[in-house]
Amino acid sequence: MREGLLITLFMISLTSLCDTVNQLFLKSAIDSLNFGGKFNFIRIFKFIFQLLIKPRVWLSFVFSVISLCIWLLVLSRADLNFAFSADSMHYIFIALASRFILKEKFSCLRWIGTGLIVTGIVFVSLS
Amino acid sequence: MFKKKVTLKILLLLLASDVLETAIHFFFKKGALTRAEFSVFDLPSAFVFLQAVFSSPFLWAALLTVVAVFIIWSTILSRIDLSVAVPIASFSYILVPVVSVILLHEQISALRWTGILLILIGVILVSLSSKERTEQGK
Numbered sequence: 001m002r003e004g005l006l007i008t009l010f011m012i013s014l015t016s017l018c019d020t021v022n023q024l025f026l027k028s029a030i031d032s033l034n035f036g037g038k039f040n041f042i043r044i045f046k047f048i049f050q051l052l053i054k055p056r057v058w059l060s061f062v063f064s065v066i067s068l069c070i071w072l073l074v075l076s077r078a079d080l081n082f083a084f085s086a087d088s089m090h091y092i093f094i095a096l097a098s099r100f101i102l103k104e105k106f107s108c109l110r111w112i113g114t115g116l117i118v119t120g121i122v123f124v125s126l127s
Numbered sequence: 128m129f130k131k132k133v134t135l136k137i138l139l140l141l142l143a144s145d146v147l148e149t150a151i152h153f154f155f156k157k158g159a160l161t162r163a164e165f166s167v168f169d170l171p172s173a174f175v176f177l178q179a180v181f182s183s184p185f186l187w188a189a190l191l192t193v194v195a196v197f198i199i200w201s202t203i204l205s206r207i208d209l210s211v212a213v214p215i216a217s218f219s220y221i222l223v224p225v226v227s228v229i230l231l232h233e234q235i236s237a238l239r240w241t242g243i244l245l246i247l248i249g250v251i252l253v254s255l256s257s258k259e260r261t262e263q264g265k
Contacts, residue, residue, distance in 0.1 A: 072180050073167055075159035081227035081235055081243075084152055085220070088246050091253060106256075113252030116245050123242025127235075 008078045009086065009125060011070055016090035018067035020097050025060035027102070085124045091117050133207060133215070140203050141215045147196045148219040149226055154189035156231065161185065213254035220247045 033050055051057050074083050095114045098104040161183040167173045180186055203212050224243055227233040235243075 069173075069177055072155065072159050072177060072186075073173060075156050076162065076165075076167065076176065076180075079227065079233045080152060080156040080231055081224040081233050081239070084223045084227075085239075085243050085246055088220075088250065091250065095253070110253055110256035113249045113254075113256060116249030116252065118249075120242040120245030120247075120249060123245060124239050125242075127238035127242065 004077070005125065008074060008083075011074045012078075012083060012086045013089065015067045015070045015074065016087060016093050018063045018070065019090045020093040022060045022063040022067065023094060024097055024101065025056045025063070029054045029056040029060070082124060086121055088117055089121055133211060137203060137206050138215070140199055141212065142218075144196055144199045144203065144216055145218045145222060147192050147199070148216075149222040151189050151192045151196065152219075152223050153226055153230065154185045154192065156227075158183040158186035158189060210254050210257045214251040217247055217250045217254075220250065 029051055032054075033047065071083075071087075092114055095106070095110065099106055158180050162176055162179045165172075165176055165179070167176050203216075220243060224235055224240075228235060
């Protein structure tokens with residue numbers, strides 16, 4: 001049972017990691033387009049088209065498909081309430097990636113929030 | 128521009144996104160359960176499992192709901208700030224476990240509810256911190 005829990009947690013970490021990579025690719029593709037100013041349908045349509053011709057967006061899509069497949073395998077072996085709560089560990093990966101890869105600045109509040117999520121996941125996994 | 132005025136229409140959209148978000152997870156779980164008796168132990172068996180799940184209507188219902196939530200969520204974010212939207216939308220952190228108990232007959236201990244509550248507060252704090260940054264950046 002313990003071993004099963006570890007494997008499940010490992011698989012949830014994998015989906016969360018894939019989600020994080022997916023977000024990073026998408027974020028870097030969107031940032032490279034420099035989309036700002038007023039929103040209107042033509043501009044949004046153009047923006048989406050420019051996104052879709054970027055290979056990074058397709059890489060991001062591939063990672064989200066991998067993430068979905070692993071997620072379905074997780075759900076076949078774990079309770080939904082456990083898997084759903086533990087999946088919030090993507091907040092931790094995204095926080096680390098934004099801090100160390102995208103070099104974003106973090107407020108104290110964000111660290112406290114991320115710490116609470118970590119504690120929550122430990123509680124959920126122990127029960 | 129900092130958009131924070133939550134109107135009744137936006138509140139209803141947020142509520143809809145919460146309910147649909149919960150539906151997505153319920154559908155995925157039901158899809159995965161179509162082959163509950165099947166045990167996955169290596170890559171080939173994982174493919175057999177995924178093939179069965181991808182032919183389940185529940186999975187496609189889930190994916191359709193993902194698209195619906197994406198559209199609703201884009202509408203919400205064009206009206207209000209992310210730091211205002213996320214705390215209201217994180218209601219699904221409670222709704223998914225509640226649905227798990229009622230519809231899937233899962234059991235949740237007091238310790239686990241405590242953990243779920245901590246995660247919920249953490250998510251709200253993380254989203255509030257983005258507002259702090261926006262205000263500092265002005």
